[in-house]
Amino acid sequence: MGRPRGLVALLAGGLLLFPSAAAADTITLLSPSARTSTPPPLVGRRIAGLTPQETRFPGRLRNVERIAVGIDRSGTPVGVVVTQRLTISRPGDFTFLVPAPATKVVAASGSQAEPGLRDRGIVWQGFASGRRVLAATVTLAPAAAAALPLRVSVERRADAVAVRLENVTRGRFTVATGSVAPDAVRGFLGRLRREGTTAVVPSELALQGRATGQAVIGVTAPLRVQGTIAVPGRSPVAVSAVLRAGQPSTRTFVLRGRALPTLDLRAEPLGPLEILPGPHDPIPSLASLQRVLGSVALAWQYHHFLDSPDPSGSSAASYVYRTVEGSPVAAVAGRSSGGGDTLTIVLVAVLGAVALVGGAILWAHL
Amino acid sequence: MLKAAVAGAVLVVLLAGCGSSEKSSQPRELVIAVDAPFSSDSYLGTTIENGVRLGSRDTLLTVGGDDYRIRVVRYDNAHSASRAVADVRRAVAQHAAAIVSDGTGIDAAWKIADRAHIPIAIVFDGGTGLVDPAKRPNVFRIAPTDHGVAFRFAEYLIPKKLKVAFLTDDTGYGREGRAALDHAFSQNASSVAARVQVPSTATDLAPQILQARRSGATALLVWGQPSTIAEALIAARSSGWNVPVFAPPSAEDPLLRQELAGHPEWLDGLVFASGRMTAEEGPAPFMAFQSAYEQRFGAQQVGVRSAAGRPVVQPPDYAMYPYDFTHLLVAAIQSAKSTEPAKVLAALNEVSVEGANGDSRGFNRINHEGVVDDDVYFARFQGMTYRPVQDDALSATLPVIPQER
Numbered sequence A: 001m002g003r004p005r006g007l008v009a010l011l012a013g014g015l016l017l018f019p020s021a022a023a024a025d026t027i028t029l030l031s032p033s034a035r036t037s038t039p040p041p042l043v044g045r046r047i048a049g050l051t052p053q054e055t056r057f058p059g060r061l062r063n064v065e066r067i068a069v070g071i072d073r074s075g076t077p078v079g080v081v082v083t084q085r086l087t088i089s090r091p092g093d094f095t096f097l098v099p100a101p102a103t104k105v106v107a108a109s110g111s112q113a114e115p116g117l118r119d120r121g122i123v124w125q126g127f128a129s130g131r132r133v134l135a136a137t138v139t140l141a142p143a144a145a146a147a148l149p150l151r152v153s154v155e156r157r158a159d160a161v162a163v164r165l166e167n168v169t170r171g172r173f174t175v176a177t178g179s180v181a182p183d184a185v186r187g188f189l190g191r192l193r194r195e196g197t198t199a200v201v202p203s204e205l206a207l208q209g210r211a212t213g214q215a216v217i218g219v220t221a222p223l224r225v226q227g228t229i230a231v232p233g234r235s236p237v238a239v240s241a242v243l244r245a246g247q248p249s250t251r252t253f254v255l256r257g258r259a260l261p262t263l264d265l266r267a268e269p270l271g272p273l274e275i276l277p278g279p280h281d282p283i284p285s286l287a288s289l290q291r292v293l294g295s296v297a298l299a300w301q302y303h304h305f306l307d308s309p310d311p312s313g314s315s316a317a318s319y320v321y322r323t324v325e326g327s328p329v330a331a332v333a334g335r336s337s338g339g340g341d342t343l344t345i346v347l348v349a350v351l352g353a354v355a356l357v358g359g360a361i362l363w364a365h366l
Numbered sequence B: 001m002l003k004a005a006v007a008g009a010v011l012v013v014l015l016a017g018c019g020s021s022e023k024s025s026q027p028r029e030l031v032i033a034v035d036a037p038f039s040s041d042s043y044l045g046t047t048i049e050n051g052v053r054l055g056s057r058d059t060l061l062t063v064g065g066d067d068y069r070i071r072v073v074r075y076d077n078a079h080s081a082s083r084a085v086a087d088v089r090r091a092v093a094q095h096a097a098a099i100v101s102d103g104t105g106i107d108a109a110w111k112i113a114d115r116a117h118i119p120i121a122i123v124f125d126g127g128t129g130l131v132d133p134a135k136r137p138n139v140f141r142i143a144p145t146d147h148g149v150a151f152r153f154a155e156y157l158i159p160k161k162l163k164v165a166f167l168t169d170d171t172g173y174g175r176e177g178r179a180a181l182d183h184a185f186s187q188n189a190s191s192v193a194a195r196v197q198v199p200s201t202a203t204d205l206a207p208q209i210l211q212a213r214r215s216g217a218t219a220l221l222v223w224g225q226p227s228t229i230a231e232a233l234i235a236a237r238s239s240g241w242n243v244p245v246f247a248p249p250s251a252e253d254p255l256l257r258q259e260l261a262g263h264p265e266w267l268d269g270l271v272f273a274s275g276r277m278t279a280e281e282g283p284a285p286f287m288a289f290q291s292a293y294e295q296r297f298g299a300q301q302v303g304v305r306s307a308a309g310r311p312v313v314q315p316p317d318y319a320m321y322p323y324d325f326t327h328l329l330v331a332a333i334q335s336a337k338s339t340e341p342a343k344v345l346a347a348l349n350e351v352s353v354e355g356a357n358g359d360s361r362g363f364n365r366i367n368h369e370g371v372v373d374d375d376v377y378f379a380r381f382q383g384m385t386y387r388p389v390q391d392d393a394l395s396a397t398l399p400v401i402p403q404e405r
Helices: A003-018 A142-147 A180-196 A286-302 A329-334 A338-365 B002-020 B043-058 B080-093 B106-115 B147-160 B174-185 B186-191 B206-214 B226-238 B254-259 B284-297 B317-336 B343-349
Strands: A024-030 A061-071 A077-088 A094-101 A102-107 A116-118 A121-128 A132-142 A150-157 A160-167 A171-180 A206-219 A223-230 A237-243 A249-256 A263-269 A315-324 B030-037 B058-063 B064-074 B097-100 B120-122 B138-139 B162-167 B192-198 B218-221 B245-247 B271-273 B300-306 B309-315 B353-356 B360-362 B376-382 B385-390
Touching: A024 A171, A024 B002, A024 B300, A077 A121, A077 A142, A102 A315, A121 A132, A132 A142, A142 B030, A150 A315, A160 A223, A160 B058, A160 B360, A171 A180, A180 A206, A206 A286, A206 B106, A223 A249, A223 B376, A237 A249, A237 A338, A249 B226, A249 B317, A263 A286, A338 B376, B030 B043, B030 B080, B030 B317, B043 B064, B043 B284, B043 B317, B058 B317, B064 B080, B080 B097, B080 B245, B097 B106, B097 B317, B106 B120, B120 B317, B147 B174, B147 B186, B147 B218, B147 B376, B162 B206, B162 B226, B174 B186, B174 B192, B174 B218, B186 B192, B192 B206, B192 B226, B206 B226, B218 B226, B226 B245, B226 B254, B254 B300, B271 B317, B284 B317, B317 B343, B317 B353
Parallel strands: A061 A315, B030 B064, B030 B097, B097 B120, B120 B138, B162 B192, B162 B218, B218 B245, B245 B271
Antiparallel strands: A024 A206, A061 A077, A077 A132, A094 A121, A102 A132, A116 A121, A150 A160, A160 A249, A171 A206, A223 A237, A223 A263, A263 A315, B058 B064, B271 B376, B300 B309, B353 B360, B376 B385
16 A cells, blocks of 8 residues: 555656646647737727728738827826838738827828828828838827826925836736646747747647636736936936836836926837746746736737737837927817717707706796 | 697607608619710710719618618710809709719819718819818819829839920810929929920821920820820821820820721830729729629720720720719718718718729828829730730739720
């Protein structure tokens, strides 16, 4: 009896160390290009019953975005303008729509086609005889500011001013839980680092291991923030920080004096290779791996503030926050096309109520 | 007693309201007015009308509980702006859902339609100033623009190191073309050898051709009515000048080939620009459209024979544009869920349809052009038929559309 017990103990110990040897469950990893249901990418106005816009382009598209965020002295966004450059590299027809709550669009410098504007977003159509740059400068509706990754707040404290930078990227994913062999994780991570995170096919996300169920995880997209905080008469304070990825999600800079500063900051979501564990880092557990993949996926979303029709094409976005005077959003809101309808509805409702009350009074006096 | 009377009156009103929402047994009519030069350019007028008729055939729209059929009403503007204005007034009086025009008189007529929020679709004239979404929100166009044609010519001709003489006629079409060419070639003035305007009524262009030849031109770009292009070719070739000749979409008009029927070799080599008939997915959509067109209206006979001796037919490419606009109008009405002109006008900026050539067709809030500049291709005549050139990136990808029967 002693020998079998010893054998069972040995096997159990082996299973703990090498779970894949004991179970043939398939664990599906989170795709590094998975998307949460919340923006970014931004969406345009939803119109029921409208035929979807055809999407066609040759080869791969390269997407580069610069999101210019005008902030007031308190750090509140007052306007968001995106310059998006999509580069086609092969000859062929192109026709697609980039969803966006856009109020205005113009061709950006260097664009080799003219963008169009619809309620649902920006439309592109034409023929590329080879390399072709489609560049648009897009003024967004004020609501787009809710999808920005960095929150800036400036407040006075006694004889100082505090500038608080907070990574507000938040994503939730449902992931498989359990355990997988370290070698499988190592191999998977090596492949991601070599081949890129957008080239992953579903079959590569399936690892053998021991499944225990599912869990919802919350992740952030790590941001690199660089730039300056300037107060008149003093040297600017340099900002260089990574918010999250093992670091705090908030940084506060305290400046002496009462003068409100001028900010010039650039925030960029880290790239996949910066988020994934390096080849010499410890092999993560399945739970840690899923969390890392969630961060990669969310960062990838923030590299698509405006979407690209090619989800597998390269994409890079930088968010530039600058203090501006005035409030361009107020001016834009004044021209909102939805305002007219709202006013009409309110007027009809009020007039209807007046008519009802009047009718009731008249009825009572008949 | 008084209360009973009031209650009764209210009931009657309510019942009447309910009755009005019931579906009527007979479909109502939605009028599409076609304003085109039927008497002065029968080919163009008929092609536009046929495009609308084909696009609206068998269309039964249900909007707000009512069924609608499309009725096509034709007006002849005879290329006269004043007649076009009168036609638009009549179309407005008929509560037309849209006006489809070759472009004649739109500068004067668009405001009349705009006051009634009636969209106008230009399906031939490419004049630059005709369409402006900010100033003329009710004017749309599905046709190659002069701007697009001129810039594509600049893109095509300048690298060939040709010295081009512009020969433009004195019609609105010719003057608009001249302006577009001047703009397109403004950065490469050395590529332009001469700018010669010719009278559209002239029957002998020998002096103007001589002027162009003496300017050192190594190419002619003739922008005018088909008869002007024919006269230019006759003058050049009969004088022994075998200069390469280029032309805008009007060169497709059967009239040009008819006028040169006695000397088909004089037309050989003429390169013209036009909107492409096929998209990347191939010729199938256009061939299906052409088949439907020919079944309904018959083939468009050019009246000449090919080098192989077979009758030549003209592909109905300029019928594609009114056909596509009609489909866009229907899509806009369906999207707006209303036939109210202002709502339909707004919806036209938001909808797309698959065009007769397989391409996505549509407008948007800042661009009312349904044919993008990229869609302009070049074709070369040979033996009274034409095929896409091979020395242009877009054209080289396009198939040959059969033109012999």
